[in-house]
Amino acid sequence: MKFKKNIKICVAAGHGKSKNGGFDPGACSGCFREFDIAKETAKYLSQYLRSAGFDTELINYNGDLYLTERVEKINSGDFYFALEIHLNAGGGTGSEVYYPKGSAQGRRAAALISSGIAEAFSIPDRGAKTKDGRNGRDYFAVVRDTKPLTLLVETLFIDSDDVENVSSASGRDLCARAISKAVLAFFSEKAAPFTVKILCDELNVRDGPGTWHKINMTVRNGDVFTVVEKNGNWGRLKSGAGWINLSNNLVEMRETEKEL
Ligand SMILES: [Zn+2]
Known part of the structure; x- marks a missing residue:
């Protein structure tokens, strides 16, 4: 696959550092911590994207960046596209991906990624989503405050049977491969005209x-x-x-x- 321009993609792990500098594990369920699973998935994803030909940077693998610092990093890195990896919580099942309101390309990329994860694990595809915050703006800062198109990927639910799919390294690898495949499909699509x-x-x-x-x-x-x-x-x-x-x-x- 050859691209006209070298596309620079940022892959971020969600959570890891709290506002005051302490550790933020994200959602927890049983022995599972969101950050631990998200960072390994993000690492594999960055490797897959790199081997697919994208100029890829993995950030927050060590939990060294708080949310606003991740936003800042994404905005300062000359990135064309960014993904932040999370696990959902609240007792549902399936994959869903958040994109900025009004972005047709964001919606398309989110839909491809959500269905890719759902297919990989045979879980429900909850699809491309937006979430409203204050003043009708996007709720998620990493989606709202970033200059490049940034998606927040809720891979699956940590507090349901979903999590068994990513309890091992091979499961996280499979999740990353599904996301990478979807990103590649997205960038391979011809946009008219x-x-x-x-x-x-x-x-x-x-x-x-x-x-x-x-x-x-x-x-x-x-x-x-x-x-x-x-x-x-x-x-x-x-x-x-x-x-x-x-x-x-x-x-x-x-x-x-x-x-x-
Ligand atoms: Zn999260």
């Missing part, structure tokens, strides 16, 4: 995104078009002629920069 070059002899341009829509016209090998909207594997042409199938045996898509 982008240009495509037709690779096959003839390609139908249809009235809508699907083969059941009527054919408006046909385009030919070597033709280049701008796609302004995506729907599944279909792209709407800027010319107004209709939609084409974007399968990679039919068209070549130009790498585009993802605007977060």
